[in-house]
Every structure is written in C-alpha cells, then in structure tokens.
Amino acid sequence: MIASSPHQHPDNSITSVMLTVIVALIPGIITHVWFFGPGLLINMCIAIVAGLATEAAILYLRKHPVKVALYDGSALVTAILFALTLPSLAPWWIPFIGIVFAMIFAKHLYGGLGQNPFNPAMVGYAMLLISFPQEMTRWLSPEIPAAVSLGLIDTLRHSFMGVLPTGINYDALSMATPLDAMKVQIGLGQTVATIQQSQAGMSQLSGIGWEWINIMFLLGGAWLIFRKIISFHIPAAMLAGLVLISGLFFLVSPDSYASPLFHLFAGATMLGAFFIATDPVTASTTPRGRIIYGLCIGILIYVIRAWGGYPDAIAFAVLIMNMAVPLIDYYTQPRVYGHNRSS
Amino acid sequence: MTNAVGRFHGGLHLEDHKACSMQSAIVAAPLPEQLIIPLLQHIGAPLEPLVKPGDHVFKGQLIADSDANLSAPVHAPSSGTISAIEERSIPHPSGRAEKCIVIETDGKDEWPGDRQTYKNYQSLSADQLRTIIRQAGIVGLGGAGFPSHIKLNPGQHQINTLILNGAECEPYISCDAMLMQERPRDIINGLKIIRQTVNARQCLIGIEDNKPAAIAALSNCLNDDEKQYIKIITVPTLYPSGGEKQLIKLLTNLEVPSRQHPVDVGVVCHNVGTAIAVADAVIEGIPLISRTMTITGGAVNKPANIQSLLGTPMRHLLTACGLDDHKLQRLIMGGPMMGFEISSMDTPVIKTTNCLLAMDKQETGEPQTALPCIRCGECAVVCPAQLLPQQLYWWAKARDFDKTQEYNLFDCIECGCCSYVCPSHIPLVHYYRFAKTAILEEERDRIKSDRARDRHDFRLLRLERKKQEDEERKRKKKELLKKVNDDKSDSKKSEIEAALERVKAKKQATRETEQSRDS
Ligand code: SF4
Ligand code: SF4
Numbered sequence: 001m002i003a004s005s006p007h008q009h010p011d012n013s014i015t016s017v018m019l020t021v022i023v024a025l026i027p028g029i030i031t032h033v034w035f036f037g038p039g040l041l042i043n044m045c046i047a048i049v050a051g052l053a054t055e056a057a058i059l060y061l062r063k064h065p066v067k068v069a070l071y072d073g074s075a076l077v078t079a080i081l082f083a084l085t086l087p088s089l090a091p092w093w094i095p096f097i098g099i100v101f102a103m104i105f106a107k108h109l110y111g112g113l114g115q116n117p118f119n120p121a122m123v124g125y126a127m128l129l130i131s132f133p134q135e136m137t138r139w140l141s142p143e144i145p146a147a148v149s150l151g152l153i154d155t156l157r158h159s160f161m162g163v164l165p166t167g168i169n170y171d172a173l174s175m176a177t178p179l180d181a182m183k184v185q186i187g188l189g190q191t192v193a194t195i196q197q198s199q200a201g202m203s204q205l206s207g208i209g210w211e212w213i214n215i216m217f218l219l220g221g222a223w224l225i226f227r228k229i230i231s232f233h234i235p236a237a238m239l240a241g242l243v244l245i246s247g248l249f250f251l252v253s254p255d256s257y258a259s260p261l262f263h264l265f266a267g268a269t270m271l272g273a274f275f276i277a278t279d280p281v282t283a284s285t286t287p288r289g290r291i292i293y294g295l296c297i298g299i300l301i302y303v304i305r306a307w308g309g310y311p312d313a314i315a316f317a318v319l320i321m322n323m324a325v326p327l328i329d330y331y332t333q334p335r336v337y338g339h340n341r342s343s
Numbered sequence: 344m345t346n347a348v349g350r351f352h353g354g355l356h357l358e359d360h361k362a363c364s365m366q367s368a369i370v371a372a373p374l375p376e377q378l379i380i381p382l383l384q385h386i387g388a389p390l391e392p393l394v395k396p397g398d399h400v401f402k403g404q405l406i407a408d409s410d411a412n413l414s415a416p417v418h419a420p421s422s423g424t425i426s427a428i429e430e431r432s433i434p435h436p437s438g439r440a441e442k443c444i445v446i447e448t449d450g451k452d453e454w455p456g457d458r459q460t461y462k463n464y465q466s467l468s469a470d471q472l473r474t475i476i477r478q479a480g481i482v483g484l485g486g487a488g489f490p491s492h493i494k495l496n497p498g499q500h501q502i503n504t505l506i507l508n509g510a511e512c513e514p515y516i517s518c519d520a521m522l523m524q525e526r527p528r529d530i531i532n533g534l535k536i537i538r539q540t541v542n543a544r545q546c547l548i549g550i551e552d553n554k555p556a557a558i559a560a561l562s563n564c565l566n567d568d569e570k571q572y573i574k575i576i577t578v579p580t581l582y583p584s585g586g587e588k589q590l591i592k593l594l595t596n597l598e599v600p601s602r603q604h605p606v607d608v609g610v611v612c613h614n615v616g617t618a619i620a621v622a623d624a625v626i627e628g629i630p631l632i633s634r635t636m637t638i639t640g641g642a643v644n645k646p647a648n649i650q651s652l653l654g655t656p657m658r659h660l661l662t663a664c665g666l667d668d669h670k671l672q673r674l675i676m677g678g679p680m681m682g683f684e685i686s687s688m689d690t691p692v693i694k695t696t697n698c699l700l701a702m703d704k705q706e707t708g709e710p711q712t713a714l715p716c717i718r719c720g721e722c723a724v725v726c727p728a729q730l731l732p733q734q735l736y737w738w739a740k741a742r743d744f745d746k747t748q749e750y751n752l753f754d755c756i757e758c759g760c761c762s763y764v765c766p767s768h769i770p771l772v773h774y775y776r777f778a779k780t781a782i783l784e785e786e787r788d789r790i791k792s793d794r795a796r797d798r799h800d801f802r803l804l805r806l807e808r809k810k811q812e813d814e815e816r817k818r819k820k821k822e823l824l825k826k827v828n829d830d831k832s833d834s835k836k837s838e839i840e841a842a843l844e845r846v847k848a849k850k851q852a853t854r855e856t857e858q859s860r861d862s
Contacts, residue, residue: 004773006759007700007707008514008679014714014766072714114715114767231720280719285733329734336751337352337588337728338601 018073020229024220025080025275031216032084035142035209038152039088042159044080047095051079054103064112074113078102081275082121085268085315086128087139089174092159094135098124118322119282122315129310137311141175142201142209175200178207179267180311182258191255196262206266214270221274233290234283234297235273239264241298249306263302272301272314282322289325289332297321347549347578349596351589353725354581355760357680359553361517364639364646369521371650372663377426378446378654379691380417381433382407388414392444398425401455403630405478406444415480415490415694420632420652423448432690434676436683443691446654458628464536469495472540472625479624480631480694485519485585485614486677488695491621494611495540503609504595505543507534507618509550509557510578510585513678516698518635519615521648523550523557526619527564533618534573536625541611546573547594548615553580582680583758587612589727601754616697636696638663641703642670651692657699658688672707675700680759711768722761722771728754732761736771739778744785747778755779 032040055075059066069075082099102124110116129136140150150158150173154165164170176184178201185195196202205211224230242263249257263269268276277283277297284293297317304313383389388411400406400419408416423446431443461467461475477492485508507530511519523530534546550558562575578584578593588599590612597608605612616635623629632653639646644665651660657674658666675682676696685699692699722732730751738746755775762771 003673003684003707004762004770004776005682005757006680006763006772007673007675007682007684007702009708009711009763009768012764012766013711013768014717017719017766068712068714074717112715114717231724280717283718285718285720285723286731333731333750334352334723334729336601336730336754337592338598338603338754339751 014072014074017229018077020227021077021224021275022073022080024224024229025084025217027220028213028216028271029080029084031209031213032088035213036088036140037150037155039090039140039150039155039159040083040086042092042155043086043088043090043095044083046092047079047083047099048076050096051075051082051099051103054100055108058104058108059112062108062112069113072113075103078107078120081271082124084271085121085125087136088155089138089140089158089170090135091162094128094132098128101127114281116281117325119276119279119318121279122276122318126315126319129315137176137180138170138174139177140173142207177267177311178202178210178262179305181207182262182266183305183311186256186258192258192262193255206262206264210267211265214265217270217274221270224274230274230278231287231290233287234278234294237291237294238273238277238298238301239269239294241295242269242302243298245299245302249302257306263305267305267312268314269301272297272318276314277318277321282318282325284325284328284332286329286332286334288334289328292328292332293321293325296324345574345576347576347593349592349594351584351592351727352729353727353760354583354589355725355763356580357514357582359580360515360639361520361553364515364517364637364648365521367647369518369525369635369648369650372652372655372660374421374448374450374452374652375655375659376448377656378420378423378448378652379431379656379689380406380420380444380446380654381431381691381693382417382442382444383433389442390414390417392428392442394425394428394444396425396427399423400425400446402452403454403458403632405630413490413493415477415482415492415631417444417480417653418630418632419446420654421446421448422451422453432687434683434685434690434693434696438684438686460628461625464625465539467539467625469540469542472536475625476540476621478630479620481617481620481624482631482694483614484616484620484634484694484697486681486695486697488693491613491617494613495537497541497606497611500606501609502541502543502606502611503545504611505534505538505541505546506590506594506605506610506612507546507548507615508585508587508590508612509548509554509561509615510590511554512551512580512582512585513680513682513698514582515639515700516637516678517639518637518648518697520554520557522619522635523554523615524560527560529619529622530561530615531564531569531573532626533620533622535569536621537611537613537618538572543611544572548573548575549578549584549590549594550575551580551584552577582760583727583756586727586756586758588756601751631694634692634694634696636660636692637698638701639698640675640701641706642667642672642701653693654691656689656691657685660692661688661699661701666701670703671701672704673702675702679706680763681757713769714767716765716767716769719766721764721766725760725764727758727760728756730755732771735778736769736774739774742778742781744778744782748782752778752782 052070052075056066056070059069079099083095086095102120106118106120106123107116157163181199182195201207203211221235225232243260246260246263250259284290300317300320301313304316388409390407390409392407394400394406402419402422404419405416406419425444426447427445430440433441473492473495481491482488483491509519509523538546558575558577565573576594583589584593591597591599591605591610599605599608620631633650635648635650637648638660647664649660674685676685677698679700716733716736718733726732734750735747735752757772759772
C-alpha cells in the first residue's frame with residue numbers, strides 16, 4: 001500500500017501514554033502501602049498477572065495479534081487501577097475474580113480496547129462489592145500498633161491461606177474507612193464535628209492515611225495534565241461538582257453533612273477524578289461533554305455517599321455516567337468551521 | 344506590518360525544517376533531455392494535444408488546450424521535437440498513468456520570436472486580463488492547481504479583500520519564502536494585476552512569523568501609494584495557517600460557510616507563486632512553463648530551491664541536488680503533512696509541484712501498526728475544522744456514509760493534524776479520503792441511474808402514450824361506425840321522442856288549466 005499522508009509522526013503511542021499514567025500513580029501507590037501495608041502490592045500482582053493472562057487468552061481465542069495488544073499497556077493500567085480500589089486485606093481470589101470478570105465481561109465481550117462502554121476496573125470493583133461485601137470492606141486500620149501489624153509474609157499467608165498470625169483477629173486489625181464511619185455515625189445522630197474528633201482514624205482533612213493518598217493522586221494527576229496526557233476538563237468538573245453540592249449541604253447544616261474538604265480528600269476521590277473518570281474510552285470526548293460528564297459524576301458521588309447504600313461511590317457514579325456518554329457526546333458536538341452556531 | 348485579527352481552532356506546532364533549503368539563492372535547473380507534459384495537470388477537463396509526434400515546437404508554444412472553461416492550456420517549456428504522445432506515470436495520489444506529450448529538447452531553448460507583453464496592464468479590462476491569464480495556462484501554484492482565471496472571475500460578487508497566501512505552513516517547503524525574499528516586486532505587480540481583475544478594495548498578504556526575511560523584503564518593496572491598499576500581516580506559525588479557510592479566518596476573522604467559496608464572503612485568495620506567474624504572463628508575456636520548487640529531505644545532500652521547467656523528470660532535479668539513492672526511503676510530492684508518495688522517479692514535475700521531499704529512514708520513522716481508537720479526543724483538539732475526527736473515523740470504517748456526512752465529512756480539509764497526533768497511529772485521513780471518494784462515486788452513480796431511470800420512465804411514458812393514442816384511434820373509429828349506425832336509426836327515434844313530447848305538453852297544459860280554475 002502507498003503510504004498515506006501525513007508522512008511524519010511524533011514519537012507518541014498508547015504505550016507511552018499508559019506508561020506515563022503508571023508513573024503518575026506511583027506516589028499514590030507508595031503512600032498507600034505506607035499506611036495500609038503491602039497487601040496492595042500483592043493484590044496488584046495478582047490482578048496484573050491474571051489480567052494480562054486473561055487478555056492474552058481472549059485475544060488468542062479471537063485470533064487477534066496478542067503481542068501488540070499486550071504491549072499497548074491498557075490492560076496493565078486497568079489491572080493497577082482495579083487493584084487500587086481493593087482493601088489491602090482481601091483474600092487472593094478477590095483480585096483474581098474481579099479482574100478476570102472485568103476483562104471478559106467489561107472489555108472483550110464489547111469488542112476489546114476502545115469499544116467498551118463501561119470502565120472495566122469499575123465493573124470489576126462493583127461486581128465484587130455487590131457479591132462479597134464483607135471481604136470488600138475489610139480495610140486495615142492505618143494506626144494499628146506495631147505489635148499487631150502484618151508484614152509481607154503474614155500478608156501473603158493471609159491472602160493465599162486465609163490465616164492470620166496467632167493472637168491477632170480481624171477486629172484488632174481492621175477499621176471502618178472514614179467515609180463509612182462518617183455515614184454510620186451521622187445515622188446514629190452524631191454531629192460531624194464530634195465524629196471527626198472522637199472517631200478513631202479521623203484526621204484534620206478526612207482520615208489518617210486517606211488524606212495523604214488523595215494528595216498524592218492529586219499531584220500525580222496534575223502532572224498528567226501538565227504533560228498533556230489528560231485534559232483538565234473532567235477532573236476539574238468532577239471536583240467542582242462534588243464541592244458545589246457538598247458545600248451547599250454543609251452550609252445548610254454543618255452538623256449533619258461533612259464539609260467539602262472532607263469529601264475531596266476521603267475515599268477514592270482524587271484517584272477517581274484524575275485516573276478513573278478520565279479513562280478516555282468510556283468518558284465523553286467533546287470538551288463541553290467532558291465538563292457535563294465530570295460535573296454529573298461529582299454530584300452523583302455525593303448523592304450516593306450521603307444517601308446511598310454504599311460508603312464510597314466513585315464506581316457507581318462513573319458507571320452510571322458511562323451510560324450517558326453517547327447522549328452527552330451527541331448533544332455537545334463542537335460547532336464546525338463554516339457552520340452556524342444554531343445548527 | 345500588522346498581526347492577525349482572527350484565530351482558528353486547533354493546529355499543530357511543527358518543526359519547520361526550512362532553513363536547510365534556504366542556504367542559497369534560487370537556481371535554475373539544467374535543461375533535461377526530455378520533457379514530459381501530462382495532458383491532465385490540474386483540477387478540470389483533460390486537454391487535447393495540438394501537436395503530433397515529429398512536430399518541432401518552440402519554447403512557450405501552445406501544445407494542448409481544451410474548450411472547457413474549467414481548464415488551463417499547456418505550453419512547450421523548451422524548444423525541441425515531439426517524440427511521442429503516450430501514457431506515462433504522472434504525479435497523482437493513485438500513481439496512475441495518463442497521456443503525456445513527450446518533447447526531446449534541442450538545447451537551443453528558443454522562443455518563436457517577440458512575445459506579446461503588456462507593460463501598461465493598467466489600461467486592460469478585467470476580461471482582457473483573464474483571457475491573458477487563461478492563455479498563459481496559470482493555475483493555483485500553492486496546492487490544488489485550480490485554474491486561476493476562474494477564481495479571478497467573481498461574477499456578481501463584490502470583492503472586499505484580496506488575500507495573498509504567503510503563509511507556507513507545511514514543514515520543509517520554502518519556495519514561497521524564497522520567492523518573497525528574491526522577487527518581492529514581481530509579487531506586488533502580480534498582486535496589483537489580480538486586484539485590478541477582481542476589483543478588490545484591499546489586499547492582505549499573510550505570512551507566518553517564522554519568515555522575517557520575507558516579511559522585510561515585501562514591506563521594503565511597497566511604495567507609499569501601494570501601502571494605501573496593501574497590508575502585510577504576520578500570522579502565528581501554526582500548521583495549517585496556510586490552509587485557505589484558516590488564513591481567511593486569521594486575516595479577516597471571517598469564516599467561509601460550509602460548502603461555499605471565499606467569494607461568498609467577498610474574499611479571493613491566491614498564492615504568492617501564482618502572483619509571480621501572473622506578473623510574468625502579463626508584463627513579460629511568459630506563459631507558465633516553469634516554477635520554483637523546494638528539493639529537500641534527508642536523502643538529498645544539497646537541499647535547495649530550484650526553478651525548474653515543467654515536465655522535467657524528478658530524478659533529474661533530485662540528482663542535481665545530490666540524491667543519495669541508498670538513503671531514500673520515500674519520495675513525496677508536496678509537504679510531509681499533505682503531500683503524496685511518488686512511486687517512480689521518472690514522473691515529471693507539473694504546475695502544482697511545490698516540493699519534492701526525499702525522506703530518509705529517520706524522517707519516515709518505523710512503520711507503525713494501527714491500534715483501535717481509544718477515544719482520547721486528541722484528534723478533536725487539533726482539528727482546524729473543529730470536527731470530531733474519531734467519530735468520522737468510526738462511521739467511515741463502518742461504511743455508514745450518511746453518518747459521516749452528518750458529522751460533516753466534507754468540511755475536512757485533509758490537513759492530517761488528526762492522524763499526526765493519534766496515539767493509536769490510525770491513518771485517519773486515509774479513511775476520510777476513502778469515504779469522500781465513495782460518497783462522490785455513489786452520487787455520480789445515482790445521477791447516472793437517475794438519468795437511466797428518466798430514460799426508462801420516458802420510454803414507458805412514450806409506450807403509454809402510444810397505447811392511449813391507439814385506443815383513442817380505435818375508439819374514434821368505433822364511434823364513427825356507431826354514428827353511422829345511429830344516424831340510420833336517428834330519424835325513427837326522433838319521431839317517437841317528438842310524439843312523447845307532444846303527449847307531455849298536452850298533459851301539462853290540461854293540469855295548468857285545472858289549477859287556475861281551482862284557485
Ligand atoms: S486521536 Fe486517535 S485514538 Fe485518539 S480519539 Fe482520535 S482517532 Fe481515537
Ligand atoms: S484531516 Fe480533516 S479531520 Fe483531520 S484534523 Fe484535518 S480537517 Fe480535521
């Protein structure tokens with residue numbers, strides 16, 4: 001075939017985009033491990049190996065070139081993001097089932113890379129949360145005494161054999177996440193101020209550990225915007241949406257609604273804003289559409305956190321908005337050169 | 344010198360690679376032994392040869408023309424003998440072969456005699472100027488090669504602004520920049536002739552700000568009177584500022600409505616090289632038989648700008664610039680963004696050849712496999728037409744051509760910005776060209792089948808009418824027969840009727856008399 005114009009290309013590729021995204025995740029990952037132990041790394045390894053193996057197997061069955069697709073790095077990023085949503089004390093089959101499900105049902109049944117309407121990592125997470133709520137909410141406490149904390153070996157033994165070191169039980173290790181605690185305590189009639197002072201694991205901004213993890217993902221995300229890997233529209237709109245609605249309720253009743261700051265730095269807010277909602281395949285692609293998409297996710301997150309059945313809401317908010325993307329894209333097409341604004 | 348008043352969406356900052364070919368002045372290429380003149384050079388009707396093999400031709404002699412208005416004639420670029428009129432490969436994206444007039448040059452480069460010149464063109468009418476320009480075979484030298492006399496005929500449109508395009512935004516190409524540096528007076532003269540032809544109020548010359556020497560040369564060349572109506576405007580160096588629609592937006596802040604032309608907003612746009620060709624034709628009487636082009640790329644050792652006779656085989660020019668055959672990876676006519684690949688170096692240069700780009704391996708890069716679109720939207724960010732290239736690609740690939748048109752496929756200017764940035768390395772422009780061709784073909788087929796249907800319908804109509812006529816005739820015949828029969832019986836019938844009438848009348852009369860008696 002005769003080469004088609006243009007005849008020069010910059011040195012860019014999906015692979016380089018994906019690798020940059022992974023680099024931007026590293027500070028957040030390290031902070032996560034610092035506060036919640038090596039469980040994340042184990043989950044991540046399982047998710048990566050199982051995820052890539054599933055991808056390769058399906059591509060092979062579909063008679064697609066396996067190597068090119070594995071090297072594009074998209075499956076790798078999905079696996080890492082998925083692992084980041086899991087509690088560090090999860091048994092091995094949690095990341096395994098989740099990622100295999102995500103790869104098969106959320107990615108390849110829709111035609112593979114670029115064709116899936118739903119964010120695969122979020123589909124995996126949501127499925128696990130609905131099916132195994134107990135395992136999915138077993139978060140380690142960030143401030144357990146050194147005597148009972150789990151090292152790498154102990155965590156591995158727990159993950160694969162389901163045993164904890166003698167004399168240690170789940171109650172000593174795990175703790176409700178700040179979002180969870182906030183929700184439960186408000187439900188019990190406590191004021192937000194008391195909860196933040198009296199509850200274990202709470203801190204100035206949100207919760208011990210969580211605030212730092214969020215700050216790191218915020219920095220990584222800002223770097224991605226600076227490197228022009230993602231555009232600012234979705235994260236900015238999502239955070240603005242979250243701040244707006246939480247600010248509104250906070251102003252009305254600061255005792256029964258947590259502050260916007262708490263919401264910004266709790267749970268998976270920053271990870272969601274910069275790394276999950278920005279997944280190009282499943283997000284809106286027009287500039288105006290991205291702002292609408294981000295705003296709605298921000299608002300939905302708050303609605304689910306405040307009144308829904310689950311403590312955190314990134315996954316459900318993103319999945320719901322994924323459904324609206326074709327509609328948003330259709331109605332937010334930019335005005336083409338030489339066309340009237342009205343048409 | 345002023346700055347641009349408008350801006351266009353998207354665009355790319357590209358490395359310009361122009362300096363290497365601008366080291367020395369424009370040189371004339373040595374006369375080749377053979378000149379190959381395609382009969383299809385540009386947009387428009389193919390030409391009919393006016394010479395036959397064995398004929399001797401002078402330099403500048405008309406050798407092919409057409410009756411069609413949308414065409415421009417060609418002239419012998421040098422003196423010599425016609426050796427053949429046959430199919431040769433021509434520079435075309437499809438790499439196809441077309442009828443060409445082949446001239447064996449005699450080395451004398453001889454004109455037939457005195458040329459008709461018009462030093463005082465001011466006294467000529469617009470029609471006279473257009474005729475001279477058409478007879479000189481001038482087409483747009485910037486790219487598409489649209490016959491200039493057509494663009495110079497705005498009809499009933501009032502032309503407010505005449506734009507001279509000196510943006511030259513494609514990387515590597517520097518021939519317009521060199522012409523502006525070396526021949527500013529000819530450009531201004533050509534511009535004034537064009538202005539007189541279209542009766543434009545003001546003239547704007549748009550130049551990218553990476554060409555300070557060209558801007559200076561043109562500014563210095565303007566006299567006080569000319570400064571009244573000619574303005575030089577620098578535009579930011581941003582590909583594709585030299586696209587006609589983009590430059591119009593930059594200089595006037597007007598947008599050409601979709602599927603319309605610049606004249607519809609009172610603008611006419613010509614390239615600086617075309618202005619020189621116009622000046623040469625009118626003032627010097629030289630038809631378009633040569634042009635300046637850039638010979639560059641990693642595979643030539645001495646990149647340069649060359650004034651070459653049209654019809655010169657590309658190899659001849661590349662060799663003159665030190666082509667290294669081993670390094671040559673891909674030969675492009677035009678720039679790296681919009682040019683197309685040339686498969687044979689025996690292909691001649693034509694009126695629209697503004698650049699020969701001999702790319703080496705480093706410039707073409709490794710061949711890249713296209714991956715699926717990840718909807719990153721990078722392409723939409725850079726698209727100067729503000730289209731959604733990923734949607735166009737999606738529908739073009741699905742062959743849903745109605746949808747591609749819904750997403751305004753025909754507003755795509757094929758600038759290549761989208762493919763350039765695509766991280767999945769999808770040859771997007773290739774898909775758009777494919778879809779456009781398919782749609783146009785479909786349309787042509789439809790027109791054809793419409794015509795066939797019309798013919799068919801007409802035939803049915805004719806048959807129908809014939810049948811009706813036959814029936815009519817039969818009916819008339821029958822009627823006639825019947826009438827004859829009726830006529831025979833008519834007398835009897837009328838007697839009975841008359842009798843009945845009489846009876847009726849009698850009855851009526853008696854009733855009336857009875858009534859009047861009662862009252
Ligand atoms: S740049 Fe390429 S991958 Fe990105 S949206 Fe456009 S076509 Fe798809
Ligand atoms: S080639 Fe067409 S779709 Fe692509 S950037 Fe240029 S105008 Fe836009």
